[in-house]
Amino acid sequence: LADPQSTFDLVVEHMRDTTKLETTSALLEWDDHTYLPSGGGAYRAEQVTFLSGLIHQRRTTKQLGTWLEELATSELAAQRETPVGAAIAGWLRDYRRQVRLPQALVEAIARATSLGQQAWVAARSADRWSDFLPHLREIINLRRQEAQLLSDDGQLYDALLDQYEEGARTAEITSMFAELRDELVKLLKELKDASSKPSGQSWRYAIPLPEQRQASRWIASQIGYDFERGRLDETAHPFCTTLGPNDCRILTRYHEDNFPSGFYSTLHEAGHGLYEQGLPIDWFGLPPGAAASLGVHESQSRLWENFVGRSAPFWRWCFPQLKQRFGTAWNELDAMQLFRDANLVQPSLVRVEADEVTYNLHILIRFELEQELINGDLKVEDAPQAWNDRYERYLGIKPQTDRDGILQDVHWSAGLIGYFPTYTLGNLYAAQLMDAMRADLGNVDDLLENGNFDGLLQWLRDKIHVHGRCLPPDQLIRRTTGRAISAQPLVAYLRQKLEVAYSMV
Ligand SMILES: [Zn+2]
Numbered sequence: 001l002a003d004p005q006s007t008f009d010l011v012v013e014h015m016r017d018t019t020k021l022e023t024t025s026a027l028l029e030w031d032d033h034t035y036l037p038s039g040g041g042a043y044r045a046e047q048v049t050f051l052s053g054l055i056h057q058r059r060t061t062k063q064l065g066t067w068l069e070e071l072a073t074s075e076l077a078a079q080r081e082t083p084v085g086a087a088i089a090g091w092l093r094d095y096r097r098q099v100r101l102p103q104a105l106v107e108a109i110a111r112a113t114s115l116g117q118q119a120w121v122a123a124r125s126a127d128r129w130s131d132f133l134p135h136l137r138e139i140i141n142l143r144r145q146e147a148q149l150l151s152d153d154g155q156l157y158d159a160l161l162d163q164y165e166e167g168a169r170t171a172e173i174t175s176m177f178a179e180l181r182d183e184l185v186k187l188l189k190e191l192k193d194a195s196s197k198p199s200g201q202s203w204r205y206a207i208p209l210p211e212q213r214q215a216s217r218w219i220a221s222q223i224g225y226d227f228e229r230g231r232l233d234e235t236a237h238p239f240c241t242t243l244g245p246n247d248c249r250i251l252t253r254y255h256e257d258n259f260p261s262g263f264y265s266t267l268h269e270a271g272h273g274l275y276e277q278g279l280p281i282d283w284f285g286l287p288p289g290a291a292a293s294l295g296v297h298e299s300q301s302r303l304w305e306n307f308v309g310r311s312a313p314f315w316r317w318c319f320p321q322l323k324q325r326f327g328t329a330w331n332e333l334d335a336m337q338l339f340r341d342a343n344l345v346q347p348s349l350v351r352v353e354a355d356e357v358t359y360n361l362h363i364l365i366r367f368e369l370e371q372e373l374i375n376g377d378l379k380v381e382d383a384p385q386a387w388n389d390r391y392e393r394y395l396g397i398k399p400q401t402d403r404d405g406i407l408q409d410v411h412w413s414a415g416l417i418g419y420f421p422t423y424t425l426g427n428l429y430a431a432q433l434m435d436a437m438r439a440d441l442g443n444v445d446d447l448l449e450n451g452n453f454d455g456l457l458q459w460l461r462d463k464i465h466v467h468g469r470c471l472p473p474d475q476l477i478r479r480t481t482g483r484a485i486s487a488q489p490l491v492a493y494l495r496q497k498l499e500v501a502y503s504m505v
Contacts, residue, residue: 004074007067008084011091012286014067018058019285023243025051030249032117033235045114052110059098068095083280083288086470090287093166100149109142113415120413121236127403129384136412137380140373143417147374157371160418164294165425167472170371173421177364180424180487181394184357187495191345191357196503198340205329207259215325216252216266219318223304224457225250225270226277237352237410238265240272240301245284248276260342261353264305271304272297274457278465293473294419296464298426299433306356306427307434307493308456312500313448315339321451343501347395349404357494358395360427365390366409366420374417429473431490432481433464 028048036044058064071077071088079085116135123132147156157170191197207215217232228246235251242248250269254262275297283289291297308314312335319335345355351362369386372378378386387406392398399405411419437459438444447455463480477485 002070004071004076007070007074008076008088011064011067011071012087014058014064015091016285018055021051021055021058022285025055026241027243030241030243030251032114033237033239033251034233041115041118045111045118048114049107049110053103053107056098056101056103056106059094060101060103064095065099068092081470083283083468083470086468087283087287090290090469097150097163101146105142105145105149109139109146109415112138112142113413116413116415117410120407120410124403124407127401127407129402129407132407132413133381136383139412139415140380140417143415144374144376156374157418160374161421162418164419164422165473166293167474168295168421168425173367173425176428176485176487177360177367177421177424180360180428180491181364183487183491184360184494187491187498188345188347188357191498191502194502198337198344198501200341200344202333202338202341203258203260205259205326206257207326207329209254209256211325212254212256212259212262215322216254216262218321218325219263220250220266220270220273222451223267223270223274223308223453225273229277230273232266238269240269240276242276245281245289248273264309265352267309268301268305271301274304274460275300275465278457278461279468280466283468288468288470290469292464292467292469292471292476294422295425295429296473296476298423299429299477300426300460300464302426302430303433303460307430308448308453310339310342310356311445311448311497312336312339313445315342316449317451340501343498345498347397349391349397349399350408352408356427357498360424361394363420363424365394366411367424370417370420425473425485428485428487428490429477431493432477432483432485433460434493435489436463436481 025048028044028051032041032044068088068091072092076084077088080089112135116132116139119135120132123129143160144156147159150159150162155170158168161168161170161173217227220232221227230248230250233249233251234253236253238250238252240248240250250266250273252262252265252269275291279291280289315335315338319330319333319338323330323333343355345357347358347361348354351359354362365387368390369378369383372386373380373383384402384406388398391405411417434444437456441447441455441459444456447453464476467476471479474485483489
């Protein structure tokens with residue numbers, strides 16, 4: 001009988017090789033979102049479909065199953081708190097999930113979502129929902145089949161959610177989100193009635209794209225993003241992707257007449273990038289070197305984008321620096337005005353441009369609709385109407401076009417169903433992490449006001465990044481922040497900040 005350590009080493013080698021295929025596929029997708037000519041789309045779909053089949057075979061081989069069974073009962077697996085034990089637990093979880101899915105289904109999803117994303121881009125730009133409808137119908141149908149194969153208790157949405165946020169349950173999220181919604185709706189009303197509101201006038205100056213590009217690179221490196229191990233490119237829908245242990249790429253977008261859009265996208269994606277760059281390199285491609293969950297990932301991006309980047313001390317530091325770059329355009333502004341305008345709360349149709357309060361209502365709408373689509377309670381062809389109705393109900397505004405409605409997000413075209421709730425979970429985690437960081441460091445505002453981000457980053461490295469996927473997200477956050485996940489810290493943070501931004505105190 002082989003000793004567990006040699007078996008462990010065999011699995012490590014197998015997994016590292018599988019990661020080479022996965023990162024190759026990620027590179028093809030990065031290219032798809034940056035430089036691929038539109039004529040190359042059909043063949044690209046075949047490339048990623050073929051790779052997804054190879055990856056699935058490697059993730060589900062009988063040999064791997066035999067090795068993992070051996071390891072599951074070994075003394076190595078018992079050390080759940082060590083990286084080795086955590087690696088085995090992570091592999092077993094992934095294997096047991098993957099092995100339930102036939103390769104034909106995995107390939108069908110890869111093809112449908114590659115073509116689906118291309119169709120979505122065209123349908124969105126033409127504002128023609130009917131062009132996207134057959135693709136979304138197919139994607140929902142395939143993901144439902146997947147959920148049926150994965151679920152033991154018939155809770156289909158849980159099966160999809162669990163893939164992005166290990167251990168998360170629809171019922172728990174529903175009640176947490178309901179509490180958050182009630183608090184946010186109340187806050188929204190108070191802000192609407194506030195006597196002094198931010199004007200948003202700071203953003204009225206067009207900033208030329210070359211200056212925006214420079215400002216984005218500058219702020220990303222200021223917070224610690226390492227350009228020797230990453231790069232910043234442009235795309236229609238910003239994201240962050242990891243192609244190797246020293247190659248994590250972020251993508252943003254710029255609009256000449258909307259400076260905060262590009263600036264905050266960059267801060268957001270750089271926050272994701274800092275997490276990836278802080279994961280243990282020695283464990284790259286293995287659970288201890290991977291992100292804990294999408295919710296934890298999002299907590300990192302939100303923390304830098306919002307909790308740091310929309311704070312008053314941040315703007316006291318950042319404003320003079322940007323004014324120097326932008327010259328006369330910003331001469332008549334001041335730091336406080338920038339801070340206030342960065343916190344203007346206003347119901348709007350487009351999620352990615354939403355403020356911190358209404359953002360979570362956008363997520364709630366998607367969370368509800370996804371469940372209905374997967375459970376079959378809502379027909380795909382009726383989804384645009386359901387979307388618009390819910391915008392009216394939760395945000396008091398109604399999209400006039402599908403482009404500003406159901407066609408706005410890339411996620412469903414990419415098969416990402418069950419993903420949206422991780423955005424709001426990320427906001428909740430970030431609020432708790434920020435409280436814990438303030439308690440530990442004591443002088444966070446002073447650091448921000450001096451543009452000294454090292455202490456914050458080091459804290460996140462020690463508390464979150466270095467642990468990779470060794471703990472489930474819920475445990476990682478509980479352990480770091482000393483409290484269970486709840487809506488209260490986020491609500492308290494928003495209330496405190498907005499009272500200042502709106503001069504309600
Ligand atoms: Zn994000």
